[in-house]
Amino acid sequence: MPKNIFAEAAEGEIFRDEKFLYPEFVPERLPYRDAQIDEMVHAFQPVLKGGKPQNVFVFGASGTGKTVTVKYVLRELEAFSNRAKGLYLNCFEYNTRQAVLNQICVFLGVPVPRRGIATDEVYSELLLALKKADFVPLIVLDELDQLMASNTASLVLYDLLRVVEFQKSRLGIIIISNDESLVAKLDPRVRSSLLHNPVEFAQYTPVQLKEILKERAKYAFNENAIDAEVINVAAGHAAKNKGDARLAIESILRAGRIASREGSSKVQVSHLRTAFDSIHSRALDKAKDFLDLNEKNILKLLCEEDGLVSGKLFAKFKKQFGEKALTQRSFRKKLNRLESLKLVKMEAVEKGIRGRTRTVKLAQGKKEILDTIG
Ligand SMILES: Nc1ncnc2c1ncn2[C@@H]1O[C@H](COP(=O)(O)OP(=O)(O)OP(=O)(O)O)[C@@H](O)[C@H]1O
Ligand SMILES: [Mg+2]
Structure with missing residues (x-):
């Protein structure tokens, strides 16, 4: 009888189980992260005795284990007690105030329609749901940098913090970022309550x-x-x-x-x-699933000709994709987003009487970009 094709493939197998190397896998042990784990345990443990959790600000370079360590601590906490539950949100995916509040509502068991409902209504739903919740939610906002445009991060954090202050509900916030100065850039109303527990992840x-x-x-x-x-x-x-x-x-x-x-x-x-x-570079890897068509098209134009002045780039964009594809203001927003995703760099240049303009340069390799965005 011929061999089963899978048995054949399994022969001389290299892997026992490759899932242990997947990026989303959370291992049983995290060497060299005991100090960071201890700090988080200390911040969250009041919950076990009916108290309030402290907020935590996690920062450090890419690949230092921030995401995996936070997930690990929450998993341990949930296994130990049913008084707290973690909600992990990646702000690449949930990048508006409404999207974040929606997800928290869903997590608390009140599904809200994604469209056709005002953000304030979502917020009211969230308050009601929090009052009824029989556990303390610990909300992780990973990659909070993605909410820094239009003050969104401060608004969302203010929403969450005032729940604690005025409604006497209990809730913990865990912010994760590559940028140590991120919290300092937030609105003063939210800054102080997030600065108490900075947890650094060294390289x-x-x-x-x-x-x-x-x-x-x-x-x-x-x-x-x-x-x-x-x-x-x-x-x-x-x-x-x-x-x-x-x-x-x-x-x-x-x-x-x-x-x-x-x-x-x-x-x-x-x-x-x-x-x-x-x-691929980490920046491309993180951003690739969250780029819209216009953002991809801007990158493609830069792959054809890098280092264009933003006005020229916009003119080229309009020529290729139609006058109505984007207004100048939306185009500028797209450039800022691409910059915050570390896909382009912008440099200010002095330019005679027309004042300051910016040149836009690719911040990642051309081939890599084209391979990734297709
Ligand atoms: N101490 C550790 N022990 C085992 N695996 C680790 C450890 N630290 C990190 N890893 C693994 O390394 C990879 C990167 O970790 P992680 O995604 O948590 O980094 P990060 O700090 O969140 O990076 P970024 O800022 O790019 O999001 C993951 O696969 C994670 O499981
Ligand atoms: Mg991470």
Whole structure:
């Protein structure tokens, strides 16, 4: 009888279970993050005795484990007690005041229609739902930078903080950002109550990255399928790239897949080197699912001709995509958003009597951008 095609594919298998290397996987242990975990435990533990949680501001560079550590702490808290529940919101996905409030309502068990209802009505629903809730919600706003345009972050935080202040409801806020100065940029009304518990995530050292990788690889790969040398090179590469653990983990995942496809019995450094080339920058990776057509079109124009003055870029945009595609004001907003996503850089240039203008430059590689946005 011929072999089952899956049995054949499983033979000489590299992976025990590759899910241990997925970006959304939350491991049982997070080496080198004990201090940060302790700080969060300290901030949330009053909830266990019927008290109020403290708000937390988590900051640090990309790939330092902020998201995974917050998710881990909330998972532990929920497993230990039913007095608190975490809601994780990524502000790339929920990037308006209404979207955030809606999600919190849904989380509290009052689904609200996505459209056709005023934000203030959503807020009233939220207040009612909070009064009835039999647990304390801990709301995580990851990538809060994405709400900084038009003061949205301050408005949302004010909404949530005044619930605590005036309604005497209990609720905790956890903000996550790459930018240490983010809270200082918020409205003074919300700033002070978010500054008490800053939790810093420092970059991992090469040795730390190696240990983290070893631990994750132990679960993901079959015994002897990956050499210490591969782990060392992956850790070294990530260390050179700002201590980004995501890069380290993704590179061994991809190397493992390449090795599997080649029918190799082991992951080799050559597989890893191929994997390095296929990994996109973090900025593109984060933004890719949340770009609209106009934003993609602006990037495409810049791929054709980089470093244009914004006025010229707008003229080119109109010529190619129609006069009505975007107003100048909306176009400017799109550029600001692309800048906040770290996909373009804008530089002010002095320009005679017409005052200051800006040149727009790609902040990521052209090929990488085109590969990602298609
Ligand atoms: N101490 C650790 N132990 C095991 N895995 C870790 C550790 N720190 C980070 N990771 C893993 O590294 C990857 C990146 O971590 P995470 O997404 O939490 O970074 P981040 O700080 O949120 O980055 P960004 O600012 O880009 O969102 C994830 O796959 C995560 O599971
Ligand atoms: Mg994160």
